[in-house]
Amino acid sequence: YSAKGSGGGIASYQPSMDETDARKLSRLAELRRALTENELVMHYQPLVDVGNSKLHGVEALVRWQHPEEGLLGPIEFVPLAESTGLIHDMTRHVLRLAIGQAGEWLRAGEAVPISVNISTRCLLDVTLPDTVEAVLASAGLPASLLTLEITESAIMADPQRSREVLSRLEALGTRIAIDDFGTGYTSMAYLRDLPIHELKIDRTFISRMVGESKDAIIVHTAIDLAHRLGLTTVAEGVEDENTMTALADLDCDLVQGYLVGRPMAAEQLRDWLDLRLNTLGVS
Ligand code: C2E
Ligand code: MG
Ligand code: MG
Ligand code: MG
Numbered sequence: 001y002s003a004k005g006s007g008g009g010i011a012s013y014q015p016s017m018d019e020t021d022a023r024k025l026s027r028l029a030e031l032r033r034a035l036t037e038n039e040l041v042m043h044y045q046p047l048v049d050v051g052n053s054k055l056h057g058v059e060a061l062v063r064w065q066h067p068e069e070g071l072l073g074p075i076e077f078v079p080l081a082e083s084t085g086l087i088h089d090m091t092r093h094v095l096r097l098a099i100g101q102a103g104e105w106l107r108a109g110e111a112v113p114i115s116v117n118i119s120t121r122c123l124l125d126v127t128l129p130d131t132v133e134a135v136l137a138s139a140g141l142p143a144s145l146l147t148l149e150i151t152e153s154a155i156m157a158d159p160q161r162s163r164e165v166l167s168r169l170e171a172l173g174t175r176i177a178i179d180d181f182g183t184g185y186t187s188m189a190y191l192r193d194l195p196i197h198e199l200k201i202d203r204t205f206i207s208r209m210v211g212e213s214k215d216a217i218i219v220h221t222a223i224d225l226a227h228r229l230g231l232t233t234v235a236e237g238v239e240d241e242n243t244m245t246a247l248a249d250l251d252c253d254l255v256q257g258y259l260v261g262r263p264m265a266a267e268q269l270r271d272w273l274d275l276r277l278n279t280l281g282v283s
Contacts, residue, residue: 028084031064031077035093039065042097043263047234047256047271051246054220055273057113059149059191059256060098061263062090084121091122095135099146101266103139115147115177119202124161136172143173150176152184155194157243160162163194170195177234182222190231203237206257210242223250 018058044058064072081087095116101115122128136143148169155162166176168198177198190196201222208215219235226233235247237256247255261272 006126024080027077027080028086031081032062032086032089034066035089039067040090040093041065041265042101043262044101044114044176044264044269045256046261046269047254050235050244050252050255053250055112055276056254057115057147058076058269059115059117060094060101060265061117062094065073068222078119082121086124087119087121091119091128092131092135095132095157096139099135099139099141102145103141106141106145111145113145113147117148117149117179118154120151120157123154124158126161126165128165131209132169132174144175147177148283149179149200151179152181152186152190155190156184156186159190162282168207174196182218182238191225191231196231198232198234200234200236200256201252203257206235206237206243206247207239210240210246217244219247219252220250223252227251 001045041063042060042061047056048054050058062074062078064077066072074143078087078090081090098114098116102112103222105112105165116237118128132146132148133143136146150162150166152221169176175194175197177200178196179200180202181199183202201219201224205215205218205222209219210216232253234256235243236256238244238247238255238259240259243257244259265270
């Protein structure tokens, strides 16, 4: 962060703390405004059954439709929100958008399970279950159609507190998925002790499993472990047919990735579904 204290007296330009803080503060103010001006939009990426490619559900992924900069991905603003309390407002907002959309689909006759990403700070917020319950009720969505995606690092940040929050979410009837499985610095004990339903194996293993034998072994073992514990497995980041075939051979349950569909706005998802109904004859 700062060149101070590194010794040696080498003069190199570093933005001063003031400058960095000022930029961060103005970005935060913009993001706060984005919430009230409804500039955050959700895109939805399909999760399909590995065998028959039938739509299983969607993952909701946030984007910022910035008035000058265009559509920004979560990497460009979620970490900023996470570094302040704004992540709580953002998460409430995201839950309303995503659960609201799933409620609309349900009223249109389609029960589409939806997954929403929950940041560490929100998992450790004991009011999260109340928020989730209230949003589900106002959208008229059964809790069983909602999966919350959390990370291993969130659990390890405070195992006691996460257990408390997860137990209350389980009591509501929502499902819990471990996102980016295999990348965290974690203990296996949480797989035994916490109410978890789904493991999402990280893209870094999936993308190299064809060709890299160590990645293949890790994926194989993760699927096996998950199944023996009664969990559903999801492979993230499937980009080609060979990987899809390998995952089918390993009995993976669900896949998600560019091969099947990119994250897209709700209207595009409609077209994506229609196209598949016509070309694949699946329902
Ligand atoms: P994630 O939850 O692991 O989401 C999967 C990411 O992988 C998404 O990136 C998705 O677009 C990308 N992806 C999916 N399939 C493929 C593929 O085949 N190839 C490649 N290269 N990438 C693929 P995205 O949308 O940029 O999101 C990045 C991360 O930002 C998410 O990772 C999640 O951790 C976070 N995020 C997204 N939306 C939200 C949100 O609403 N709230 C919070 N707290 N975090 C979010
Ligand atoms: Mg996710
Ligand atoms: Mg993931
Ligand atoms: Mg990932």
